[in-house]
Amino acid sequence: MPKLLWVSPLSVHDSSNPSAAQMRNMLLSLKARGIEIIGLSALNFLNESGTSMFTDLDDKLKGNETSFNLEDNGIKFIYIRTKSRKLGDMISQEQRNFYAKFCAIINAFRPDVVMGSGTDMLSMVCFDEARRRGLPTTYTLLDGTPARFNFPNIDLVVTDSAATSNLYATKHRINSVVTGSFTEVTGPLAFGGKVEHDPSNKKFITMVEPTVDKGLGIFLRLSQNVPAQARNLKFAVRESYAGQFTEQVALLKDKANPNKAPFTKAALSKIFVLGPEVTDAELFESTKVLMVPSLSFESINNISREAITYGVPVLATNQTGLAESIGEAGVLVEIPEYCLNNHYMAPAAEDLANFYKGLQIILTEDFTNRTVDVAKRYNINYSANRLAATLKPLFDKCAGNNPQLLRNGSLI
Numbered sequence: 001m002p003k004l005l006w007v008s009p010l011s012v013h014d015s016s017n018p019s020a021a022q023m024r025n026m027l028l029s030l031k032a033r034g035i036e037i038i039g040l041s042a043l044n045f046l047n048e049s050g051t052s053m054f055t056d057l058d059d060k061l062k063g064n065e066t067s068f069n070l071e072d073n074g075i076k077f078i079y080i081r082t083k084s085r086k087l088g089d090m091i092s093q094e095q096r097n098f099y100a101k102f103c104a105i106i107n108a109f110r111p112d113v114v115m116g117s118g119t120d121m122l123s124m125v126c127f128d129e130a131r132r133r134g135l136p137t138t139y140t141l142l143d144g145t146p147a148r149f150n151f152p153n154i155d156l157v158v159t160d161s162a163a164t165s166n167l168y169a170t171k172h173r174i175n176s177v178v179t180g181s182f183t184e185v186t187g188p189l190a191f192g193g194k195v196e197h198d199p200s201n202k203k204f205i206t207m208v209e210p211t212v213d214k215g216l217g218i219f220l221r222l223s224q225n226v227p228a229q230a231r232n233l234k235f236a237v238r239e240s241y242a243g244q245f246t247e248q249v250a251l252l253k254d255k256a257n258p259n260k261a262p263f264t265k266a267a268l269s270k271i272f273v274l275g276p277e278v279t280d281a282e283l284f285e286s287t288k289v290l291m292v293p294s295l296s297f298e299s300i301n302n303i304s305r306e307a308i309t310y311g312v313p314v315l316a317t318n319q320t321g322l323a324e325s326i327g328e329a330g331v332l333v334e335i336p337e338y339c340l341n342n343h344y345m346a347p348a349a350e351d352l353a354n355f356y357k358g359l360q361i362i363l364t365e366d367f368t369n370r371t372v373d374v375a376k377r378y379n380i381n382y383s384a385n386r387l388a389a390t391l392k393p394l395f396d397k398c399a400g401n402n403p404q405l406l407r408n409g410s411l412i
Contacts, residue, residue, distance in 0.1 A: 001034060001035070001036050002034070002035045002036065002112050002113070002395040003035070003036045003037075003038075003109060003110065003111040003112050003113075003400055004030065004035050004036070004037045004038075004111055004112065004113050004114075004115055004391075005037075005038055005039075005040065005105060005106065005109060005111035005113070005114045005115070005130075006023075006027055006037060006038070006039040006040065006041075006115055006116055007039075007040045007041075007102060007114060007115075007116040007123065007126045007127075007130075008023075008040075008041055008116040008117050008118045008123060009041065009042040009044050009080075009087055009090065009098060009118060009120065009122050009123065010041070010042075010044050010045075010087060010117070010118055011041050011042070011043060011044060011045055011050070011079075012024040012027065012039065012041060012077075013041075013053045013054065013070070013072070013077075014045045014046055014050035014051075014053075015049065015050050015051075015052045015053050016045060016046045016047040016049045016050030017045065017046040017047075017050060018183065018302065019117075019142040020046070020050075021183065021184075022142055022160065022181065022182040022183050023117060023140060023142065023182070024072075025182040025183070025184060025380060026140070026182040026383075026384070026387065027039065027075060028072075028073055028075070029182065029380060029381070029383070029384035029387070029388075030384070030387065030388065030391075031073065031074050031075055032384070033384065033388050035388075035395075037075045037076075038075070038076050038077075038078065038105055038109050038111070039075060039076070039077040039078065040077075040078050040080075040098070040101060040102055040105060041077055041078070041079055041080070042079060042080040042082050042087075042090065042094070042098055043057075043079060043080070043081065043082045043085055044082065044084075044085060044086060044087040044090070045085050045086075048085055050085075051085065060079075060081075061081055065081070066080060066081055066097040066101070067079055067080050067081060067097070067101055068081065078101060078105070080094060080097050080098045080101060081094075081097075082094050087118075087120060090122070095122050098122060098126075099122065099125060099126065099129075102126050102129065103129065106129075106130070106133060106135070106405060107405070109400075110400035110401070110405060111135065111399075111400055112135070112136070112394070112395050112397065112398060112399050112400045113135065113136050113137070113138060113391060113394045113395060113399070114126070114127065114130040114135050114136070114137050114138070115137070115138040115139075115140065115391075116137075116138075116139065116140065117139060117140040117141070117142065119149045124152065124153070127139075127152075127153040127154060128152075128153045130153070131153045131155075133402070133404055133405045134399055134402040134404045134405060135399045135400075135402075135405065136155045136156070136394040136397060136399055137153060137154050137155050137156070138154070138155065138156045138157070138158060138391065138394065139151055139154045139156070139157045139158070140158055140159075141157055141158065141159040141160075141164060141168070141176060142159065142160055142299075150172070150174065151174060155394065156177065156390070156391075156394065157174060157175070157176035157177070158176060158177050158178075158179050158387060158390060159176045159177070159178055159179070159299075160178070160179065160180060160181045160182065160183075160299065160300050160383070161178065161180075161181070161299045161300045161321045161324055161325075162178050162321075162324055163297075163298065163299050163300075163320035163321030163324055164176070164299045164321070165177075165178050166320075167297070167320070177390050178386075179383050179386045179387040179390060180382055180383030180386055181300045181302075181305070181378070181380075181383060182380055182383055182384075183300065183302050183305070184380060185302075185305050185306050185309045185375075185378045186280060186281065186306065186309065187280075187281075187284070187306060187307075187308070187309025187310040187311070187375065188309065188310070189308070189309045189310070189311060189371060189372055189375035189376070190309040190375045190376070190378045190379060191379075192376075195310060195311035197284075197285050197310070197311065201285060201286050202286060202287065202288040203232075203233060203234055203286055203288065204233065204234055204235070204236040204272065204286050204287045204288060205223075205230065205233050205234070205235050205236070205287075205288060205289045205291060205359075206235075206236045206237070206238065206283065206287040206289070206290055206291065207219045207235075207236075207237045207238075207290075207291045207292075207293070208237070208238045208283075208290070208292075208303045209238070209239075209240050209244075209303070210237040210238075210239065210244060210245050210248055211244070211248050212248055212251050212252060212295075212343045212344055213294070213295055213296045213343050214292070214293070214294050214295070214296070215291075215292075215293025215294050215295050215317065215335075215339075216237075216248050216249070216252065216293075217252050217262065217339070217343075217344075217345065217346035217347060218293035218295075218317075218335075218339065218346075218347055218352065218355065219235070219237070219291055219293055220249075220252075220262075220263050220267070220268070220271070220346065221262075221346060221347050221348075221349055221352060222235075222291070222293075222352060222355050222356070222359070223235040223267070223270065223271065224263075224267055224349065225349045225352075225356070226359070227356050227359055227360045227363070229359075229360055229363040229364060230359060230363060233288055233289075234270070234272055235270070235271050235272065236271065236272035236273070236274055236287075237271060237272070237273055237274065238274040238275070238276070238278055238283055239273065239274065239275055239276055240276055241276060242275060242276070245271070245273050249263065249268060251344055252344055252345075252346045253342075253344050253345055253346065254346060255338070255345055255346060255347065255348050256348070258345075262346035263346070280303075280306050280310070281310070284306070284307055284310035284311075284312050285310075287307070287310075287312050288312070288363075289312065289313060289314070289315055289359065289362050289363070290303070290304065290307040290312050290313070290314045290315070290330075291314075291315050291316070292304055292314055292315070292316035292317070292322060293315075293316065293317050293335075293355070294316065294317050294319050294322065295317070295319070295335065295339055295340055295343045296319065296343075297319065297320055297321075298319045298320055298321040298322050298325070299320070299321045300321055300324070300325055301316075301321060301322050301325040301326075302325075304316065304322065304325045304326050304330070305325055305378050308326070308329045308330075308371045308374050308375050308378075309371075309375045309378060311368065311371045311372075312371070313329055313330045313331075313362050313367040313370070313371060314326045314329060314330030314331075315330060315331050315333070315355070315358050315359055315362055316330060316331075316332055316333075317332065317333060317334070317335045318332040318333065318334055318335070319335075326374070327370075327373075327374040327377070328370045328373065328374060329367060329370045329371045329373075329374040329375075330362070330367070331358040331359075331361050331362055332358075333354035333355055333357075333358045334354050336351045336352075
């Protein structure tokens with residue numbers, strides 16, 4: 001049985017980090033395909049709320065042992081105990097404990113491949129040690145890795161989107177293999193089901209995570225000048241945290257007069273503000289169109305994928321990975337250049353002709369079959385099969401049988 005050692009001081013059980021969820025799903029899918037896996041991690045999270053999966057964390061931190069084990073669907077995760085929950089706050093002894101455990105696992109487990117994620121020095125030391133012992137290494141690229149990072153001591157880089165792969169190939173001359181996303185979708189169309197929504201409940205044009213970088217100014221301007229087909233619809237935003245909408249609106253500037261607020265209180269009062277407690281299922285039951293007017297680089301856009309699995313078409317900007325996420329289940333439009341250069345600048349209505357036209361297309365054409373066809377592509381099994389095939393040449397080397405594997409780590 002092929003053996004894989006996952007190594008990252010960032011927890012894959014971090015409920016506040018979407019990338020962590022992807023990595024966990026990726027490991028579970030490899031386990032389901034006959035690969036034996038041990039994971040080495042530490043108690044580092046994106047936010048404090050990310051510890052919610054550890055219901056007995058206080059008990060696990062008792063005692064003098066430097067680590068504890070966590071069984072997750074047949075995968076053994078070894079967690080190094082840390083005083084802080086932030087990677088940058090790991091003390092030197094905790095980092096030494098992590099590295100020592102990494103070397104001990106290699107000696108006992110004899111993995112064929114070492115796989116992980118993280119540009120911190122601790123991760124790099126572990127990857128270097130793996131290569132020193134003749135083990136193939138794989139890096140999982142799912143989020144904003146620093147541009148100057150050139151993946152030293154890495155044999156293979158895998159990523160979830162062609163957009164990210166192309167970005168690193170063209171700008172940084174780093175080659176990677178696209179496996180697809182491991183983010184789970186929940187809508188019925190992804191599983192061959194049907195959408196049971198009442199069309200009369202579809203009353204919203206919705207934006208999720210209303211921030212200036214996500215194109216809040218475009219969304220608000222469009223809400224003031226809707227085409228005839230949308231006049232019976234209302235505009236709604238779902239916040240990621242309470243007060244987000246008000247906070248972000250205050251950052252917007254008027255194009256003609258930067259010292260003037262671009263939207264009146266009367267205009268803003270017409271926007272329905274939904275809290276983060278509103279689930280995707282509840283949201284898309286009442287959503288006619290999802291708007292994703294993003295002004296920033298997008299890899300895989302998960303909320304677009306989720307909307308499509310509920311039969312909701314998407315109106316989005318033509319920002320890199322959005323086309324990959326949406327496919328034929330929506331309309332992509334160009335963004336005014338000055339909005340790309342200054343995300344805080346709310347656009348003028350006359351500069352949004354592409355958006356008005358795109359909204360008209362979605363509201364007049366039938367996207368039912370298109371959402372069904374695109375949603376089928378979101379099944380994690382497709383990504384898992386591609387990843388397994390990509391890793392096979394590395395597993396075939398059987399590096400776990402290499403005598404050099406049992407060399408002591410340089411810091412032990």
